[in-house]
Amino acid sequence: MSLLSPALRLMLPAMLLAATAAVPARAQAPAASSQAPAAHPQAPAVGPSVTVTHAKTTEIVQSVLVSGSMIARDEVLVSPEVDGLSIIAILAEEGDKVVKGQVLARLDRTMLDVQKTQNDAQIARAEAAIAQANAQIAEADANLVQANNAFDRTKALRDSGNASAETFDQRSAAARSAQARASSAREALAIATADRALARAQGNDIAVRLARTEIKAPQAGMISRRTAKLGATASMLPSSEPLFRIIANGAVELEAQVAEVDIPALTLGQPVAVTPAGAKEALKGTIRLISPEVDKTSRLGRVRVALDGNPPVAIGSFARGVIETGRKQAVTLPLSAITYTRSGPTVQTVKEGKIVTRKVTLGLSGDGRAEIATGLAAGETVVARAGTFVRDGDLITPVATN
Incomplete structure (x- = not known):
């Protein structure tokens, strides 16, 4: 008697068929996996990306960069040449262009005018004294001639015995007195002449001081600073501030510092592109001076760059320059x-x-x-x-x- 139910007996052939089909599939799987590496070979190792x-x-283009401040090439200091006078007029202002000899300010000349009047009187008095001395000399010379003639006649008469000794002595004394008066008149003339020369010298000094009451520009240029003030007393002391500062001929240049290692590459006349602070375009310039000294602390040297055409640049403003030292x-x-x-x-x-x-x-x-x-x-x-x-x-x- 069979132990399987009728249902199982019907399903058994199908189950055996599925099992038989599964066995070849599992047997083929290892073969497929062994062929995978051959289909995808590994890439050779490479170095890092660089x-x-x-x-x-x-x-x-090789260039040297320098920087510094704008300065006047030559600054002219205008100070008063007469002391103790107050400023009564100012005729120039900062930024004005002036020519040589132009009046910048005037000082009070009232006191000097009084001194000039007194001096003119002294000169006139000396000239009058000279005229008087000349007249006295003429008179003394005439008296001397008369006295000498009288003395000569008396001497001749005494020798012949016709004149007394007393008369001879009187005529001799009169001749010596006339000679003394003539000498005195000439000394008076010399004194009067010396007085006139002194008065004229004093007059020349007063004239110079009067001329100096007009403060004039000693050289053409542009006024960079004015310290003169109306009513202030002009002073010639060395510690006093100049009344005006003038940029001679308006020439402004860059005084720049440069590293000592770059100095050998620089030569006089090299072109420089100078850009002042705030400027959009560079100004043309050339090296005018290379200082022979290097600062021992900062190891920096100095160069001065003259600007072409004297452009209007503020004194003291910062600027940088580019100096081309080679191109190829x-x-x-x-x-x-x-x-x-x-x-x-x-x-x-x-x-x-x-x-x-x-x-x-x-x-x-x-x-x-x-x-x-x-x-x-x-x-x-x-x-x-x-x-x-x-x-x-x-x-x-x-x-x-x-």
């Missing part, structure tokens, strides 16, 4: 691609994905690039940033810069 750049032939077409690299070692500058070139360090010789530098004088040709690939942690022979994946 940014690179290319050596280019470009125009390179050459193979260049960014400064970031150059490494500086004890043996000299080097670059890391890239050839077939490998790093090769190469020594180079540098030339001009400017605008963030440097001239490669020797050691590298145009078009070669180098690591863009020196100091990247790669060495000779390392494999890299070059990534070009834009």
Whole structure:
């Protein structure tokens, strides 16, 4: 008697058929999995990504940057040349252009006018004394001639015995007295002449002081500062502030500081582009003076740059200048691609994905690039940033810069 129910007996053939079909499928699975690696082979290992750049032939301009303040090339100080007089008029203001001899201010001359009147009287008195002395000399000379003639006659009479000794003595005394009066008249003339010369000298001094009551510009230029004030007393003391400051001929220049290492590249007459503070365009100038001295503390030297055409620039304002020291077409690299070692500058070139360090010789530098004088040709690939942690022979994946 069968133990299976009729339902199971009917399902058994189907279950056996499914089991038979499943066995080949499981047997084929390992074969399929063993063929998967052959369909997808692994890629070879590569180095890190490194940014690179290319050596280019470009125009390179080397320049030196300087900065400083605008100053007057020559500043003329206008001070009073007469002391103790008050200022009664101011005829020029800051910023005015003046010519040589132009009156800038006037001082009170009342006291000097009084002194001049007194001096004129002294001169007139001396001239009158001279005239009187000349008249006295003429009179004394006439009396002297008369006295000498009388004495000579008396002497002749005494020798012949016709004149007394008393008469002779009287005539002799009269002659000597006439001689003394003539000498006195001449001395009076000399004194009167000296008085007149002194009065005239005093008059000349007063005339000079009167002329100096007009404060004049000693040289043409532009007034940069005025300290003169109405009613103030003019003083000639060295500690006193000048009444006016004049920029001689309006010439303004840049007094700039420059690093001592850049001084050997500078020469007189080099063009300079000067940009004052707030200016939109640079002014043209040239190096006029290079100081032979370098500050021991700051290690900075000084240069003076004359501006072309004397443009109106505020004295004391800040300005910077760019001095071109070299210009050429050459193979260049960014400064970031150059490494500086004890043996000299080097670059890391890239050839077939490998790093090769190469020594180079540098030339001009400017605008963030440097001239490669020797050691590298145009078009070669180098690591863009020196100091990247790669060495000779390392494999890299070059990534070009834009």
